[in-house]
Amino acid sequence: MPEEVAERASEVWAESDAAEFCALLSERGKGAPTVEHIRTSIAELLTATATTGIALLPIQRRDEGDFIGYCGLIIGRSTPEEPEIAYELFQRAHGRGYATEAAGAVLDAALATGRKRLWSTVGAWNTPSLRVLERLGFERDHVATEDNGEVVWLTRSLP
Numbered sequence: 572m573p574e575e576v577a578e579r580a581s582e583v584w585a586e587s588d589a590a591e592f593c594a595l596l597s598e599r600g601k602g603a604p605t606v607e608h609i610r611t612s613i614a615e616l617l618t619a620t621a622t623t624g625i626a627l628l629p630i631q632r633r634d635e636g637d638f639i640g641y642c643g644l645i646i647g648r649s650t651p652e653e654p655e656i657a658y659e660l661f662q663r664a665h666g667r668g669y670a671t672e673a674a675g676a677v678l679d680a681a682l683a684t685g686r687k688r689l690w691s692t693v694g695a696w697n698t699p700s701l702r703v704l705e706r707l708g709f710e711r712d713h714v715a716t717e718d719n720g721e722v723v724w725l726t727r728s729l730p
Contacts, residue, residue: 584613591638639664642673649690656691670703682729695721
């Protein structure tokens with residue numbers, strides 16, 4: 572697959588990403604946060620990255636330069652030694668290999684840090700995301716029931 576997306580690692584997040592990030596989160600169908608709330612969240616992400624070295628990065632397509640989502644590592648439900656891979660893309664970007672490409676780049680970066688294992692948690696209903704993770708070598712560990720439904724926990728040993 573040709574590389575079509577580029578994570579802006581040098582810029583990480585820009586204030587201009589806030590409106591697009593709001594639009595992305597609104598696709599979840601649970602309302603849209605305010606742009607100011609997202610600007611605060613971006614500042615918190617940058618602070619956390621400076622502290623832990625773990626980051627979520629914006630994803631934009633190389634040729635078009637448009638923001639289509641995010642991908643990276645989070646501590647989330649795991650630990651800094653075994654972080655969780657997370658990604659979310661606009662629905663218009665689904666089915667084009669962008670999530671697989673971005674998550675693959677994050678796996679390579681995690682491997683370069685010497686980490687031995689990554690986790691991911693995905694709603695049991697999210698078959699496309701489960702397929703992406705399985706393509707990347709993640710295996711199901713267990714299923715838990717949470718407030719928002721069943722969540723599949725997957726893990727991937729590195730290398």
